[in-house]
Amino acid sequence: MSKVLIVAEHADGKLNASTAKCVSAAQALSPAAIEIVVLAADPAAVAAEAASIAGVSKVITIANAANAQAIAQVQAPQVAAVAGGYTHVFGPSTTFGKDLMPCIAALLSTSQVSDIMAVEGSHTFKRPIYAGNAVITVEAPSDHPVVGTVRAASWPEAAKDGSAAVEAATVDAALPSHTRFVGLAAGSSDRPDLQSAKRVVSGGRGVGSAENFKIIYDFADKIGAAVGASRAAVDAGYVPNEMQVGQTGKIIAPDLYIAVGISGAIQHLTGIKDAGTIVAINKDGDAPIFEIADIGLVGDLFQILPDLEQAM
Template sequence: MAKVLIVAEHLDGTLNPATAKCVSAAQALAPERIDIVVLAADPAGVAAQAAQIAGVARVLTVANPANAHPIAQVLAPQVAALAAGYTHVFGPSTTFGKDLMPAVAARLGVNQVSDLMAVEDAYTFKRPIYAGNAIITVQAPADQTVVATVRTASWPEAARGGNAAVEAAQVDVPLPSHTRFVGLAAGKSDRPDLQSAKRVVSGGRGVGSAENFQIIYRLADKLGAAVGASRAAVDAGYVPNELQVGQTGKIIAPELYIAIGISGAIQHLTGIKDAGTIVAINKDGDAPIFEVADIGLVGDLFQIIPELEKALG
């Protein structure tokens, strides 16, 4: 029977919803047990949140001042040591997980399964390739620990209501000193986080300028939505690159995705293929975005968006 260890992602004392999505992926294995490990300087608060996820048997805490910031080179040796006795080690396919899990796999001497999106059995999985244009089946060796990143856009959050035991774990491994935390620069915003938002409004090259992008921000605020952008808009300097959605940006699965002035290159569509309802607004009726949109409006976005704002009140 499978025994799964999930590495919790958290920031400023708050558990990232991606962790609960990893639990959903782990449950698809029908495992004997699912444990979560929280590595932090003071893991108690995050551990209490993780313990509430249904299906989790135990939450392990590793308290160490060195874990105050999520540095892969520092966390990886500890996770690899804790992996003993587990058949699977999962992390989210977020910036955090993509940084950490390959280092864990290297420590364990195994290949990583990336972007796990479906489970066929304990060692057989499906993952996307070619910018999501194809899905392949991969089989991991049954005699090795499976280290995987979970494609969070493909899994729902596991339910709450759990009451897992919280236990302190002792990890005695040498930690590197050549990599250290210097600082974190993050934009301040009252809008929802792009990667976990239920509603997202994105703008593309068709918006025309950084100044014109205010029309995207206003609509997003009306809807209580996060703001995203295509790579073309980011490359043109309209918005910072942390707003980029797509193959080389963020992979998201909101309930509502509104694409404004976005043509719909395959690299962008990769990032939204799991969205619930896609609304496209573009003056080019032949734009590829309309092939995947549930609702399409052909017209000038600078006329349509103000009318839509009025209708929203």
């Protein structure tokens, strides 16, 4: 029987929703046990959240001052040290997981299965390729533990009605000194996190300028949404690259996605195809975005957005 270890993603003492989605993926294996490991300087609060996820049998905490920041080269040896006895080690296919999980795979002398979107068997998975235009079935070696990243947009969050036991672990792992945290430069925002938001409003090249992006921010604030952007808008300098949605940006699956002034290149559609409802606003009625949109509004975004905002 399978036994799954999930590496928790968290920030500022709060568990990221991607961890509960990893639990959903693990449940598809029908494993004997699903356990979560939390690495932090003080993991108590995050561990309590993780313990409430349905289907989790145990939460392992590793408290170490070196874990105050999520540095892959520091955390990977600790995860590898506790990974013995597990058949699968999962992490989210977010920036955090894409950084950490390959390091864990290397330390466990196995290859990684990336972007798991479906489970076909204990060692057989489906994942997207060619910017999501095709789905491939891959089979991992059965004589090694499976290290994989879970495509968060393809899985629902597991319920939060569990009561797993929390157990502290002492890890004897040599931590590197050549990789260390120096500082963090990040923009601050009161808006929801783009990766986990239930509502997202994104602007594209059609917005026209960084100054014009204010209309996107104002509308997003009106409906309590996160703000994203197409690569064209990022490349044009309208917004920073952490707001990019798409193949080379963030893959998201909000309940509501509103694309404003975005034509709909395949690379962008890859990042939003799992969204619940897609609304497109564009003056070009032939824009590709309308082919996948549930609701399409053809017209001038600078007229439509204020009208929508006023109607609300």
